[in-house]
Amino acid sequence: MDIIIMDRFKNKVNRHMIFESVSFSPFASLVMEKVNIVVADKEVVDFICPPEKKKFLDPECIFGLRKRISEHLKREIMLRRSLREISERVWRNLKGCEREIWTISIARGCYKRVNSNDQYKLREEFDIDIPKEPSIFVAFDRVEDSADYIAKQLGIAFSRALENVLTITLVHETFHAFTDLNGRQYAEETWFKIIEESLANYTAYLAIRDDDKFIFLFDVQKQPIEYRCWVVWRNIVLPPVFLLISTLWAKNIPEYLLIPPFNWLSLISPVSILFYQAMHYPRHAWLLKGLHRIYRWNPVTYEFFHDIIEPMLHDIISPDEYWRLLALGILSLALLLI
Secondary structure, three states, X not given: OOEEEOHHHOOOOOHHHHHHHHHOOOOHHHHHHHXXXXXXXXXXXXXXXXXXXXXXXXXXXXXXXXXXXHHHHHHHHHOOOOHHHHHHHHHHHHHOOEEEEEOHHHOOEEEEEOOHHHXXXXXXXXXXXXXXXXXXXXXXXXXXXXXXXXXXXXXXXXXXXXXXXXXXXXXXXXXXHHHHHOOOOOOOOHHHHHHHHHHHHHHHHHHOOHHHHHHHHHHHOOOOHHHHOHHHHHHHOOHHHHHHHHHHHHHOOHXXXXXXXXXXXXXXXXXXXXXXXXXXXXXXXXXXHHHHHHXXXXXXXXXXXXXXXXXXXXXXXXXXXXXXXXXXXXXXXXHHHO
């Protein structure tokens, strides 16, 4: 890992501070081996990741739809719609709650694989010489602005706020680096952002010391709801399990969430994620017996399994469809927690 600091910030931040912040990430070893870090200003970050209008879910609209979607799901399930059809119908409804907003106010950092064009313009326009490699860019002036605002609002020392905001920013971006380096490219679909950004934020939450977590909570309170879904992970998983889930997400192998210790995740999904094509992968065919054991404890649930769940197992869906179902569950639980 190479650390590049613009001259104007060298009296405010040093390599030790960057190393220390990154070290709080569970993915620190991967980042230190394969990712460069550039401490620059907002002009550089806006060049690398241009501010643009992006669509996020409007919280008021989502809260208004919550009850209607829940009732809609129950009706669709009882009509024995296919999983794909149910998912498409719900996401179609949610699409009406998408709003375009400027993201410049939260662009303190970004992750990108630097290409030849980036390399040339960074050298010519910003005097930054960087190899064509994965890199995390930090707008240190925005980090300072956030820290100054937090320090004043919470009545804490600026240095304390700065240390934590820098850590939050860097650790959040290390998660994006982790998923990208494992082959999962970032996508702008709402379901993708719900999982990716919530996991990235929870990674940052875990990195902050207990005595300073109130700084993190204050910092993220006005973020889009896709980011704020991190509260679900805080309430339902232990850190070691969370790291395994993050790896399954990054490597796009959702079928392993069907087996212990992950299968309890079905509790958070409005359409049980246990539906995921267990009948269509020979290596998971034995799961049917496990599902029988889960549902046989009560005649009502056993009947529900045979009448509703078992037929749906025959509906083949893609890994992305599986993640969409999980994202629905995360969103529905988040609406109860935020």
